[in-house]
Amino acid sequence: MALGAAYYYFASKESIVLAYYWETQRAHVEQFENAVGGKRDLREQLRALIESRLKVVGKDRKFLPALARFA
Numbered sequence: 001m002a003l004g005a006a007y008y009y010f011a012s013k014e015s016i017v018l019a020y021y022w023e024t025q026r027a028h029v030e031q032f033e034n035a036v037g038g039k040r041d042l043r044e045q046l047r048a049l050i051e052s053r054l055k056v057v058g059k060d061r062k063f064l065p066a067l068a069r070f071a
Contacts, residue, residue, distance in 0.1 A: 017067060028056045 031052040039045050057064065061062045 020067070024056055024060075028053050031056055 006016060010019065031047055035048040035052045036045055039048060
């Protein structure tokens with residue numbers, strides 16, 4: 001896909017980044033809910049939170065430095 005084609009769907013670079021954040025947040029919530037299950041211990045819940053976040057954004061490791069400008 002040509003880089004310019006993204007602007008057919010998004011108004012700006014910021015819109016692309018925001019869409020990425022929304023999608024990763026949605027995926028993170030889903031992943032976390034599956035990982036936390038019925039865990040009651042706070043330490044286990046925090047571990048599930050961190051591990052689920054890393055699992056979601058881990059696939060985009062090379063992309064993340066470019067997002068740092070917009071954070």
